[in-house]
Amino acid sequence: MSQKTTYIPEPELVQGNHTFGSITSLVGDIVETPAPRWWYIVFAISTLLLGLLLAMLVYLIWEGTGVWGLNNPVGWGWAIVNFVWWVGIGHAGTLISAILFLFRQGWRTAINRFAEAMTIFAVMCAGIFPAVHVGRIWVIYWVFPIPNQMQMWPNFNSPLLWDVFAVSTYFTVSLLFWYVGLIPDLATLRDRVKSALGKKLYGGFALGWTGGNRQWQHYEKAYLILAGLATPLVLSVHTIVSFDFAVSIIPGWHTTIFPPYFVAGAVFSGFAMVMTLMLITRKLYNLQDIMTVNHIEKMNIIILVTGNMVGFAYIMEFFIAWYGGFEYEKFAFVNRAFGPYAWAYWTMFLCNVITPQFFWFKKMRTSITASFILSIIVNIGMWFERFVITVTSLAQDYIPASWGYYSPTWVDVLTYVGTFGLFFSHFLLFLRFLPMVAMSEIKVVMPQADPHYYDEDGNEIKKIDTSSETK
């Protein structure tokens, strides 16, 4: 019996025979050359939407939360749905930058920079909603342990307060992590840009980085520690977000499956968002050599895995609702699937459980069109998931006499639309003025960066060329 084994190497992470220098110009030139016309058009639209958001917030603060569609049983509506949705999207950035770093996944280097940028802007969008939801925004400082005129302190027993600490810590740490990663690349831009103002700004933010190994030594240690800190942090943030629901006694919210289920959902939707943004960006900026089809396939596998975790959680919730024998819980779930919000439930189910199943097929995983369409469907589905969780449980709880039905008002809708303006205006500024790919990190995953690529004397080890033998 003979056995034939062949070694199939992983595809190169950077395609197209790049050198270190060509990577620098591929990424750096985007910042140094004038912005293309589409950039101005999209930026103008985004800024208009940002203006819309500001107008809606001013109107809301002026009039009060009555302009939203909230009613007596349903005290949490779109604002909370949007908050959870945006925070969840942010989680993929940290997963890519921290968890995949700890697992030594070299492919993360192509996408980590803009996934982290996405995290920061998504958390900014998310943070707006709970802040304005308090109604009296001018006393928002009460949520922080700051000595105030009433000599009172926040209630540390409340999950809503935990959320304040979780989200603000998450934002701060994500920003620091992102900035630390940017320092060597800012130094690259400092050494490349022609304009005096550019030199000053990039130079200032690069802090005088010289790329000496005595700096790299501490830098790499700091990066590793930050990754180690961000990993439990990102898991804790969505866990605490889920506590906002799970620590209450509302049927359909009061379940122990919430923390892992929320984290999986967050990663699921976040990866879909990274996919959507990446597919557009790589095309518009010609970064196909860095963000290859291999990257897309790997991300789709993560979408498939987390999508199935979410699907499992949906089914498990139903099972426990029946198995637990608690009448109200059982009703809450039957009501989700067949009650007044069945349309939202089945939209969610279709988008989140059925859609990712396409990624079992390699053809779909490596197809750019399929990835793009499915990633958008996943994000729609994940928005509906939060809607189903938040609204259905509140609208029909214990006493039928207090049941209600929630619909958003135009203010709800336009505020949500406006957050896209905030997100995309910031994201476009990032694409324009900062290196969207981590140059110093992508160089590390190129084969010629590895000292083992060279012999003892520092000369390149010539690869044995098998093709010439057959000639």
Next chain:
Amino acid sequence: MSTIEQKTHGILAEFKNPGHLMKAAKLTNKAGYKKFDCHSPFPIHGMDDAMGLKPSKLGFIVMGHALIGFLGGLALQIWTSSIAYPINISGKPFVNLPAFIPVTFELTILLSAFGAVFGMFFLNNLPKLHNSLFNSERFKKATDDGFFVVIESDDALYDASKTRQFLESAGAVHIETIEK
């Protein structure tokens, strides 16, 4: 002679690739130079050993910050809810430790992250916006695709011509003197 030496920051030698730089780092370390550094656009695996650097002490700084965050977070919650203004919330104990876990955890992470980032700046002498190395036009490649060894004139073994010869023999493709 001494006046000239004071004006010099050191000698900058460029190498062809990470392999050559690694070899040069080993030789420079072996030759007994202490005040030297290897500049590259990205961290090179194994360079710390080649240069003979001790492990980074950043971990201790972070540990200290983590402890401050943990103890400070606990102290804040215990003091505010049981001493400064105790409020009975549905009969729960004033010092309700399980409920204090999330905030304590977040503050530990927050302070540790501050320790990691600002500790790294501290150990790296950052921000330091001016550096004599920036006088060299060629050194701009260090953030792009250049690999450099710098031996500072403050080093005990430094000698303008001998150090130059040494770097040449280590395989440098370009050598220049950096002015202060």
